[in-house]
Amino acid sequence: MKLCRKVGEGAFGEVFSTTNSSGDAVALKIIPVEGCDRVNGEEQKTFGEILHEIIISKELSSLKEKKHNQTTGFIGLKDLHCVQGCYPPGLLKAWDSFKTQRGSENDRPDFFSEEQLFLILEFEFGGSDLENSNGQLASVMVAQSILHQVTAALAVAEQELCFEHRDLHWGNVLVQSTKEKEASFLLDGTNHSLETRGVSVRIIDYSLSRLEIDGLTVSCDISADEELFQGRGDYQFDIYRLMRQENGNVWGDYQPHSNVLWLHYLSSKLLTMTYKGRGWRGVKQARLDLQRFHDNVLAFRSASDVLYNCGLFQ
Numbered sequence: 001m002k003l004c005r006k007v008g009e010g011a012f013g014e015v016f017s018t019t020n021s022s023g024d025a026v027a028l029k030i031i032p033v034e035g036c037d038r039v040n041g042e043e044q045k046t047f048g049e050i051l052h053e054i055i056i057s058k059e060l061s062s063l064k065e066k067k068h069n070q071t072t073g074f075i076g077l078k079d080l081h082c083v084q085g086c087y088p089p090g091l092l093k094a095w096d097s098f099k100t101q102r103g104s105e106n107d108r109p110d111f112f113s114e115e116q117l118f119l120i121l122e123f124e125f126g127g128s129d130l131e132n133s134n135g136q137l138a139s140v141m142v143a144q145s146i147l148h149q150v151t152a153a154l155a156v157a158e159q160e161l162c163f164e165h166r167d168l169h170w171g172n173v174l175v176q177s178t179k180e181k182e183a184s185f186l187l188d189g190t191n192h193s194l195e196t197r198g199v200s201v202r203i204i205d206y207s208l209s210r211l212e213i214d215g216l217t218v219s220c221d222i223s224a225d226e227e228l229f230q231g232r233g234d235y236q237f238d239i240y241r242l243m244r245q246e247n248g249n250v251w252g253d254y255q256p257h258s259n260v261l262w263l264h265y266l267s268s269k270l271l272t273m274t275y276k277g278r279g280w281r282g283v284k285q286a287r288l289d290l291q292r293f294h295d296n297v298l299a300f301r302s303a304s305d306v307l308y309n310c311g312l313f314q
Contacts, residue, residue, distance in 0.1 A: 004090055006098035008129065008171070009106050010205070011040050016094055017125055025125035026078060030091075032109075035116050040106045050119060052218050054080065056206040057121060059161060059213060069160035070186035073153025075174065075202045076124040083118050086110075102132075126202030127176025130266075135274045137175075140286040142197040143270040146175060147293070148313055149201035150266060152185050152194060154259045154303035159188060161211040162254045165203065166220075166243060168262035169236045170269045174202040187307070194313075210251065223249045239265050256302035263306060267294040 008015035013031035020026045035044045060074035087095075087109045098104060128136075130146070137143060150173060157163035165172075178200040182193045210219035222228055229244060231237030239261050247255045271290060275283075293312045300306045307313055 004094050006091075006094045009098075009104060010207070011042055011106075012045055012207070014091075014095065014106065014109060016091060020078070020122065024078075027075075027123045027125050029121040029123065031119045031121075032112065033117050033119050035112070037111060037113075037116070039109075047119075052220055053207050053209075054119075054121070055213075055218050056209050056211055057123075059211060059218075060157060060163070060203075060206065063156060063160060066160060066186070068186065068189050069156045071153045071156040072183070073149055073185070073201060073203055074157070075126050075204045077121065078124060079122040081120040081122065083120060084116065085114050086112055086116070123204070124202075125176075126174035126204065127200070128174065130170040130173040130175055130269070133175055133273075135276070137273065138198065138276050140270075140275055140283055140290060142199055143273065143275070144286060144290060144312065145195055145197035145199060146173070146201055147263070147267060147270060147290070148194050149183060149196075150203065151263060151303050151307050151310075151313065152183075152187075152192070153201070153203055154263075155307040156185055156187055157211070158256050158259065158302055158304050161213065162256075163211040164209060164254070164256060164258045165206070165262060166208040166210060166258055167205060168203065168259075168266065170266060172203060172205040173266065174204055175199045176202075187304075210254070212254070217252050219252050221251050223251055235265050235268055256304070257300075259303040260297060260300050260306060263303065264294065264297050267297065 004016050004018040006014060007017045007027065013029055016028045018026060018028060031050060032039055032044050033050060034046055057077045061077040063070060063074060064072045064076065092110055095108060177198060178196055180196055183196050183200065184191060184193045208220050208222060229240050242261055243258045246257060247253060267290060271294060289312055293310060297306060297310065300309065
């Protein structure tokens with residue numbers, strides 16, 4: 001707990017980084033379940049309501065081991081725990097530090113009783129989210145690599161699992177430095193590689209996601225969640241409405257164009273970011289290429305279509 005710090009939050013839980021018993025850096029997503037206390041104004045999730053996120057996390061984590069469609073672009077799920085009790089003082093201290101430094105929209109989790117149950121999803125540590133990396137990335141070429149890595153991961157998941165993320169805002173894209181010059185992935189049995197530009201990407205948070213396993217659909221039905229579709233002030237909220245418009249508010253069906261909508265959103269965010277290496281040679285052309293991607297990407301059918309046919313990735 002001495003090495004623990006809060007790194008993120010959502011409506012239904014908190015995320016902390018720490019080291020596990022093996023000494024590996026991990027991220028803990030802590031979700032209160034089955035209790036009577038409202039959390040951040042919402043009723044707690046039941047085990048049944050959280051099950052789909054656990055299944056999807058496991059399946060996407062397993063893509064790194066597949067023989068036909070393989071990627072490391074989704075955060076690795078290392079373990080799953082169910083615990084009972086009050087929030088530990090070490091986590092509350094980390095929560096307070098996060099609020100002081102970055103602010104928080106969540107309730108301080110100090111009100112839970114000793115009977116409270118929590119699910120803890122233990123993930124590999126994937127770095128900092130893109131939203132909080134503004135001004136930290138080296139160049140627009142790095143932004144292109146981030147977009148390429150996200151597109152490749154989505155394409156692999158589409159082909160293997162008929163996957164839609166459905167909530168891929170820039171807080172759900174993690175980036176961290178890597179010494180590897182190239183990242184590889186398998187798509188339809190063919191090996192591909194891309195330039196990392198010094199960063200590796202991991203996609204997180206599947207609370208709204210959808211996929212298929214052996215013909216069975218695993219998804220979250222948000223058809224009655226009117227609050228989700230009423231947000232204003234950021235393109236993110238428009239994407240929720242565009243998804244609903246395209247799928248007719250039927251969330252069990254496979255509509256991979258939703259992944260394209262989020263690629264359009266991500267490219268818009270990458271275009272607004274500031275970068276360290278603004279004077280590097282080729283920056284102007286890289287920005288023009290990224291703008292061209294943003295202008296044209298919505299015409300593609302899926303992330304796979306984007307990966308195979310978009311000029312930015314050729």
